[in-house]
Amino acid sequence: MKLSTKALGLAAAASVALTGCASGGGGTTSGGNAGPQPLTLGIFGEPRSWDSSQAHVGHGLQPYQVAYDSLLLREPDGKLSPMLATKWQYNQDNTVLTLDLRTDVTFSDGEKFDAAAAKANLDNFRKANGPQLNQLAVVEEVKAVDADTVELDLSAPDPSLEFYLSQAAGLMGSPKALGSEGIKTVPVGSGPYVLDKASSVAGSQLVFTAREGYWNKDLQKFSKVTLKTLQDSTARTNALVSGQVDAALLDPKTGKQAEGAGMKLVTNQVDWTGLLLMDRNGEVNKALGDVRVRQAINHAFDRKTILDQVRLGRGTPTSQVFGKESGAWVEDLEDKYSYDPEKAKALLKEAGYSSGVTLDLPALPAEEPTLLAILKQQLSDVGITLNVGAPIANTFATDVAAKKYPAIQFNLFQGEPWVAINQMISTKALYNPFKNTNPELQAMIDAVQTAGPEAGEKAKDVNRYVTENAWFAPLFRVDQMYYHNSKITVTPQVQQAVPSIYNYAPAN
Amino acid sequence: MVEGRNRFSTTSATESTLWSTRMFSFILKRLFSGIVVLLTVSALTFFLLYFAGGSIARNIVGDQASPEQVAAKEVELGLDQPLIARFASWLTSAATGDLGRSWFTSEPVAQALSSRIPVTMVMVVTAMLLIGILAALLGVAAAVKRGPIDRAVQVSAIIGDSIPGFVIGIVLVTLLAIQLKLFPATSTIAPGVGVDAWILSLALPVLALVLNGVAGGAQQIRSAVIKQLERDYVRTLRSRGISENEILFKHVLRSAAPAGLTVLSLQLIGMLGGVVIIEAIFALPGIGPLAVSSTSQGDLPVVMGVVIYTVAVVIVVNLVVDVINGWLNPKVRVS
Numbered sequence: 001m002k003l004s005t006k007a008l009g010l011a012a013a014a015s016v017a018l019t020g021c022a023s024g025g026g027g028t029t030s031g032g033n034a035g036p037q038p039l040t041l042g043i044f045g046e047p048r049s050w051d052s053s054q055a056h057v058g059h060g061l062q063p064y065q066v067a068y069d070s071l072l073l074r075e076p077d078g079k080l081s082p083m084l085a086t087k088w089q090y091n092q093d094n095t096v097l098t099l100d101l102r103t104d105v106t107f108s109d110g111e112k113f114d115a116a117a118a119k120a121n122l123d124n125f126r127k128a129n130g131p132q133l134n135q136l137a138v139v140e141e142v143k144a145v146d147a148d149t150v151e152l153d154l155s156a157p158d159p160s161l162e163f164y165l166s167q168a169a170g171l172m173g174s175p176k177a178l179g180s181e182g183i184k185t186v187p188v189g190s191g192p193y194v195l196d197k198a199s200s201v202a203g204s205q206l207v208f209t210a211r212e213g214y215w216n217k218d219l220q221k222f223s224k225v226t227l228k229t230l231q232d233s234t235a236r237t238n239a240l241v242s243g244q245v246d247a248a249l250l251d252p253k254t255g256k257q258a259e260g261a262g263m264k265l266v267t268n269q270v271d272w273t274g275l276l277l278m279d280r281n282g283e284v285n286k287a288l289g290d291v292r293v294r295q296a297i298n299h300a301f302d303r304k305t306i307l308d309q310v311r312l313g314r315g316t317p318t319s320q321v322f323g324k325e326s327g328a329w330v331e332d333l334e335d336k337y338s339y340d341p342e343k344a345k346a347l348l349k350e351a352g353y354s355s356g357v358t359l360d361l362p363a364l365p366a367e368e369p370t371l372l373a374i375l376k377q378q379l380s381d382v383g384i385t386l387n388v389g390a391p392i393a394n395t396f397a398t399d400v401a402a403k404k405y406p407a408i409q410f411n412l413f414q415g416e417p418w419v420a421i422n423q424m425i426s427t428k429a430l431y432n433p434f435k436n437t438n439p440e441l442q443a444m445i446d447a448v449q450t451a452g453p454e455a456g457e458k459a460k461d462v463n464r465y466v467t468e469n470a471w472f473a474p475l476f477r478v479d480q481m482y483y484h485n486s487k488i489t490v491t492p493q494v495q496q497a498v499p500s501i502y503n504y505a506p507a508n
Numbered sequence: 509m510v511e512g513r514n515r516f517s518t519t520s521a522t523e524s525t526l527w528s529t530r531m532f533s534f535i536l537k538r539l540f541s542g543i544v545v546l547l548t549v550s551a552l553t554f555f556l557l558y559f560a561g562g563s564i565a566r567n568i569v570g571d572q573a574s575p576e577q578v579a580a581k582e583v584e585l586g587l588d589q590p591l592i593a594r595f596a597s598w599l600t601s602a603a604t605g606d607l608g609r610s611w612f613t614s615e616p617v618a619q620a621l622s623s624r625i626p627v628t629m630v631m632v633v634t635a636m637l638l639i640g641i642l643a644a645l646l647g648v649a650a651a652v653k654r655g656p657i658d659r660a661v662q663v664s665a666i667i668g669d670s671i672p673g674f675v676i677g678i679v680l681v682t683l684l685a686i687q688l689k690l691f692p693a694t695s696t697i698a699p700g701v702g703v704d705a706w707i708l709s710l711a712l713p714v715l716a717l718v719l720n721g722v723a724g725g726a727q728q729i730r731s732a733v734i735k736q737l738e739r740d741y742v743r744t745l746r747s748r749g750i751s752e753n754e755i756l757f758k759h760v761l762r763s764a765a766p767a768g769l770t771v772l773s774l775q776l777i778g779m780l781g782g783v784v785i786i787e788a789i790f791a792l793p794g795i796g797p798l799a800v801s802s803t804s805q806g807d808l809p810v811v812m813g814v815v816i817y818t819v820a821v822v823i824v825v826n827l828v829v830d831v832i833n834g835w836l837n838p839k840v841r842v843s
Contacts, residue, residue, distance in 0.1 A: 045801075046613070047613075048568075048612045048613050048614070049613065049614050056570070129569055129573075129577050129580050129581055129584075130569070130570075131568070131569055131570030131573065132570065133569070133573060133574075133577055134573070134574070181614075184614040185614065185615065198699060198700070199698060199699055199700065200698075200699070201623060201697075201698055201699060201793050202613065202615050202619075202620065202623065203620070203624070203793060203797060203798060204695070204697075204698070204791075204793030205698055205793075207698075228694075228791070229791070229797075230694065230791050231788060231797060231801075232788040232789055232791070234678060234789055235693075235694050235788060235789055235790065235791040238681055238682075238685065238686060238693035238694060238789075239693055239694045239791065241686055241693075242685055242686050242689070242692070242693035242694075244692060244693055244694055244696075261686075397563070397566045397567065398563040398566050401566075
């Protein structure tokens with residue numbers, strides 16, 4: 001066995017050498033600026049590719065942050081700070097974004113970071129067809145103005161662009177490695193750690209060592225970072241309570257075991273759970289075209305009871321789909337649709353559906369069966385028959401886009417207002433497959449797009465519109481249950497279930 | 509006298525050569541039929557995955573991707589080609605040992621399999637060896653002694669069969685890893701770790717598999733031995749004054765072995781599916797998590813690799829069992 005693992009290590013080293021993407025200090029440096037303590041995190045899954053253009057959001061971003069720096073740094077509270085870009089500013093009509101860049105940064109293969117490198121990365125992101133390609137959808141051209149200045153010319157304002165530059169679109173890889181086969185399996189960034197390929201096993205664990213000479217000592221707090229893939233929640237819990245990992249995302253049920261073992265909870269709200277009532281013109285399900293029917297569905301749910309039964313009360317009942325930290329959250333919408341079966345029945349009667357309404361939902365993978373059973377019962381109490389269809393696997397996004405479902409039950413991310421609008425409200429949004437809109441709503445959306453820093457405030461109007469017109473039937477915002485041991489401290493990251501890698505520190 | 513001995517030796521050598529030739533021919537035939545099975549299962553899997561539907565390209569580029577992005581990814585993966593052409597392309601590459609790369613992770617399929625198969629096979633083979641030895645001892649003891657041992661084996665078989673292996677696994681990890689801290693709760697197998705890490709990481713999963721399967725195997729062996737003990741030839745041997753031990757070990761076990769081996773081989777093949785959950789609970793870097801994730805994602809190159817591995821194991825296990833049966837018992841040798 002030892003022989004085979006050594007052979008694997010040799011093969012890995014050989015492949016790295018052949019591709020010419022080996023980091024200057026890859027796997028050979030340790031200590032660097034970091035303290036002696038290692039960090040081991042339980043993660044859901046590894047990146048599909050280490051090419052930074054293929055980076056994802058949410059859980060998927062954290063592994064990239066270990067090896068890559070981004071242009072901007074998103075602080076735990078959501079504020080944007082300098083990282084590889086020291087300053088940035090828009091022109092007057094928010095169509096040109098200019099960024100000043102650091103001049104003292106190198107990539108792990110020795111290449112220098114400069115405006116040409118930033119342009120190469122942004123151009124690569126725009127053409128590499130990654131899962132977050134839309135983050136740079138409005139960028140028409142990237143110009144390297146001089147050695148440390150880059151300019152992004154936009155086709156239209158995008159209030160989320162700066163946020164995106166702290167996410168997948170802002171990750172910077174070595175221009176020499178971009179587009180190569182090697183970067184798919186070995187990251188080549190300027191980040192605080194480098195992959196120790198010989199100690200890593202794809203699908204099991206990724207081991208990173210602190211990179212010597214890293215430019216930002218404050219962001220490099222550990223000697224080693226190990227990301228251990230633990231897809232099964234029982235395995236994650238066991239690994240955490242037995243001390244094999246320092247932190248992992250659990251759920252309310254497994255969280256009780258972790259709390260019993262003295263683990264500390266870091267919690268915030270990232271997703272909302274509920275129904276997307278998508279067929280608002282009644283193309284497939286005529287009843288859903290009537291706003292009173294959609295409002296009746298909203299009034300049928302006893303959200304607190306559902307939350308208690310499904311997630312042991314870990315969350316907040318809500319009637320709106322915008323998150324509390326988004327800037328578009330409106331306090332008086334929170335309980336817009338109180339539990340009122342009589343009102344639901346009256347609304348159905350008023351809409352001409354006193355004999356009942358039928359609602360078809362597909363069953364989704366990893367769906368909480370208890371949730372659908374409760375929804376079915378509560379809808380039935382007001383005269384709505386819920387039919388749960390066959391479970392679907394990898395056809396979901398395609399089927400939604402093809403208008404196969406008039407409504408779905410789902411968990412959706414509560415991100416920045418412009419992100420949320422383009423996810424579920426605008427006519428470009430996947431979760432608005434029936435392309436519902438009207439001039440009034442479109443004007444509100446346009447106002448958000450051009451509002452710059454005021455986008456959140458403007459998005460409150462959009463929030464009011466979709467809530468009052470019952471575009472959705474939200475149930476609750478979900479508490480994320482991230483647990484860690486006492487060897488480290490963890491600061492939660494707004495709008496992320498799993499904190500950014502910079503938010504971990506040794507306890508002492 | 510000398511002539512007679514020579515004649516006897518010559519006859520015996522001829523029989524031995526004949527048997528070897530027949531066995532070699534049998535193995536060749538089985539290998540050929542194995543290749544046919546492999547091709548058939550590969551084709552079926554390939555076509556079934558196609559008809560399972562869904563847009564793999566959409567899954568890869570994400571739910572926010574535009575139709576143009578999805579179409580570009582389909583072209584990149586060759587999904588715009590006719591199904592037959594895609595299968596022919598895969599088959600041609602596979603025949604040369606190139607199983608392609610994962611659509612989702614870009615990892616070569618051969619590399620993904622080669623790093624995971626040892627973990628799964630070490631676990632399964634160890635568990636099966638232990639099950640084989642323990643089941644044989646318990647089964648023979650139950651058949652020969654009957655009474656309390658027999659009843660215990662039968663009751664244990666029912667309990668073992670009715671409690672899933674993963675439940676036993678969770679109980680073991682809670683008790684022996686988390687409470688008593690005797691074993692790691694999840695796998696510590698990684699490149700460069702010593703044999704001790706392999707032993708400690710695999711101890712609980714193997715124990716869970718053994719506890720789940722040993723009593724069932726013992727019950728099957730018990731039945732096979734009892735059946736042989738009731739045969740006429742055993743009565744004849746007893747009437748000739750041959751000792752019970754000689755009857756049991758020289759005659760009965762040889763005759764009962766094929767049935768026992770067949771049961772154990774079926775258990776091993778069934779275990780290949782059962783270890784998927786065990787590997788998830790213990791976070792073992794085996795084939796199980798790869799099989800589950802690739803199938804749910806529709807990662808066709810990886811699914812095909814896993815299928816080839818599974819079919820190959822089934823073919824080899826069946827072949828080995830047939831050969832051992834032939835060696836143990838002349839009555840089942842090929843003619």
